Amino acid sequence: MLKIAQFISYGLGIYVLIGLVFGLYFITRGLRNEPLAGRGVIVRLMLLPGAVLIWPLLLKAKS
């Protein structure tokens, strides 16, 4: 059980790390074609946690 738990915990860590990289891209470059383009830093930072957590949904929506 510990092995599975470790696998899951590292999986979560990797998920969040990828999310962080994607999220930073998303709030800087990724918003160019969004109604949000050109908006302030605070709005972008507010969107970061969302992008980090649901990045697979955003990737899917893009493609």
Next chain:
Amino acid sequence: MSHDFVPVQWNRQKYVYDGILIVAIMAFLSSFILFGLNAKVADPSILIMRALGACAIVLLHVVLAIGPLARLSDRFKPLLYNRRHFGVITAVIGLLHGAFALMWYHGFGVINPIASAIGGYGDYGVPIEFPFESLGLIALVILLTMAATSHDFWLSRLTPPIWKALHMCVYVAYAALIGHVALGTAQFDKGVGLFWALGIGAVLMSGLHVASMLKGRSLDTQADMKTDWVNIGDPMSIPLNKAVTITPANGERIAVFRHAKGISAVDAVCSHQNGPLGEGCVIGGLVTCPWHGFQFDPETGEAPAPFTDRVQTHEVRIENGTVWVNSTPDAFGTKRIAIQVPS
């Protein structure tokens, strides 16, 4: 609204709302700690950690009750208006509890805290051996995802159906939290007080949701005819500036409004957060959603400029003193002149 995204659309009511909420949280935490100090717990940190956890689950009960309460009585609509701030604050309190407890009880060891919490001990097959921390973690992940995607940007970006589905997971989080607290309590605490409190909470929640569902149904007129045209009945049976909501056999619910210009029909589902437009009101000639006050022209289904939200219109006829509505919606933006009620 969706013409532009700002961090938070602050207004006076939101400030007041958040202020009262923070005062309530402080009241909860301080009375918890004050009464808990009697118990001579080993370390005040533990009391604070527990107070935060208890606070999060109490807040979750309240936030879940807001929807049904607002449907049952208009007086609770102000609670609903700023519900997302309530949700975000609940998630933050839950995060504080979770992070604190995870580091305190599982941190600084030889395996990572999350692995230790979800698989370091116990047996998932036996209730009394169940690692109850894992249920708390599931709830926390859901609440955080909801909080992180609560901004209207995510609503439009993900599209309302996906966003709504994501946010319906709050019920999964609620069930997981009940399990988290019940198992944690059952595994240790001999006192049954908390069990009763949890049970009463769960019964209240289900009762409110069932009551609001029944009320929602009674507001809707079920149209069982398979034809496109649905009979609404006497136009004067629709209260002025209000709507009658019907559920056609095929398709989405329709709100049929009677307003100064006559009778108009639009989708009963608000394009913003799927709010119950049919329970709204015509204010200044605009259909206004009871949830967040989004407005639509009853004749075009479009929000006034500069807003870009819109709902679909439906064709209306009055024949022999009876209102008929076409259950097939028009294309977005189709203008349907309101049908005057023959005097």
Next chain:
Amino acid sequence: MSDEKDFFVGYGALPNKDKRFILKAVPAGLLAIAGTGAFIGSRAVSQGGGRWETGTPVTMQGRIGFHPYPVLWVDGIGHVIAGIGKQSADAYCKVFEGQSVEVTGVKIVRNNCFMLGIANGDIKAIKTATSPIPSYGPTKDVSIVGEVLDAQCFMGIMNPGYGRTHRGCATQCIRGGQPVFFSIGFREDDALPSAQTCGGNGYLLANAEGEKINAEILNDIAVPVTIHAKLEKIGNLYRLVYKTGSMRRLS
């Protein structure tokens, strides 16, 4: 048009009906939430007087023994040594085994005895000779009911430092090599016979060879069990030498 005036819109003026309701409901709601907090808070059960004196580290001189967990012996009184966090102090205590040392650590207190929590670097050899480590007294075979726990949480850090709710934490500590106690008394009201019997409600638990038992009992921590063991007294401490395979779960 009264309906329209009474219709709440968040960004508009508050309808009078709502205003009247809010003026009554907000104080009632605040009272209810404070009451709920008080109720849940008051449900906390006393866990006794264990405490962790993080703010006031102490410096003591004595000798390091292993039984099989590190112990600082000061004039015949043993203070079990735990590492910081959930990892044992064995590695940095072992080099000083049998030697006179000066230790600076955090007191982990329960009732009238305490153990020490130390980090790497908190221990150094001294020239001054300190009193010798006591020797083991006579042994006897016992059957005993209790729980396998990590010493420092049981003594004073956690609330509760025992029972199933604490299993995850206790297992993580014992996995990390922290001293293992076999505990037979949990609450303050389980009065201790005297100041000398710190081990009286927490026996040091060793395996059949008298070595650390940590890795062997990871599945049976913090649940009521009965074991057969050989009980030995050393100074004010007791050590249980576990008879392999004799552990039975009670629930």
